[in-house]
Structures are given as structure tokens and as C-alpha cells.
Amino acid sequence: TVLQNLAAGGGFDWRFVPGATGWTFETRHPHWGVDRRKGNGVNDECVFSLDRRNFTEMTYTRDLLEHYNAVYAAGNEQGINRKIELREDAAAAVVFKRREMFFGDSRLSKEESIQAAGDVQLAKYAVAEVMTVKPLPGVWVTASMFLC
Secondary structure, eight states, X not given: OHXXXXXXXXXXXXXXXXXXXXXXEEEESSSBOOOOOTTOSSSOOOOOOTTXXXXXXXXXXXXXXXXXXXXXXXXSOOGGGOOEXXXXXXHHHHHHOOOEEEEEOTTOOSHHHHHHHHHHHHHHTSXXXXXXXXXXXXXXXXXXXXXX
């Protein structure tokens, strides 16, 4: 919420960017910054912790509203000739029960491309994990510098 309010004030932007090994926290003032994860070896990390006493409130939730863990991906044919590939996240199905969706793309004909499109949909509709932090006053010296 604080980051959104700073961004609404202008001059400061932030985002979480998905990658192959996890998420990257990036900031911009006035240009996009770099990774702020702990131990990244590039920039100082942004860490909110009880030990540092730098926040007043922290919440962590999982949003399952748009979560699907089984995707039936279909290609460009019709009827019995249409190739349909099942792509699923078995671990998520055990935890959150099976949640299915259908995805069709008439541009796809090869089995590998249909599977890849199904994998993209699985990633798109994965469980959204949201952390909200309310920093203490004075933690943010300026919009572009972290003291966390």
C-alpha cells in the first residue's frame, strides 16, 4: 500500500518481475532499478523484519480467485482432429484441489507448442502470493533510497 501511494505521488515506480528462479523486486526513480533481494550481490537489499523494527504492519495472503492448476490446451484443428494437451501442476492440485480450465489457440498445430502454451497458462493462473508491508515513518528517506 505504501509503495502504491508513493507511485501515485509520481516519480517512483515499483514492480515484482517473475523469473525462472523466483521473483525480482525492482524500483524506478527516475529509471528502473535492479534486484533488491537479500544477498543478490548487486544492490543493498530491502528487508522488512521485526529485528530491524522498520514496519508497523505486515500481512501475507494467498489469492486463489484466479487460480487454475490443470489446463486443457488445444490447437488449431476441429472435432476429433483437434490436439488437446493436459498440463497440470500436481502439487498445487493436492494443496488447493483440482481447478481446471480450457485454453484454445488456433495458431498452434505442433504438440510442443500446444504444451508450451498450456505451461504459460499454468504460470499465469498460479496462486498469487501477496505481501503487504506498512513501513514506519522515516524508513523511506527519499522515494529512490531504501533504509530497510
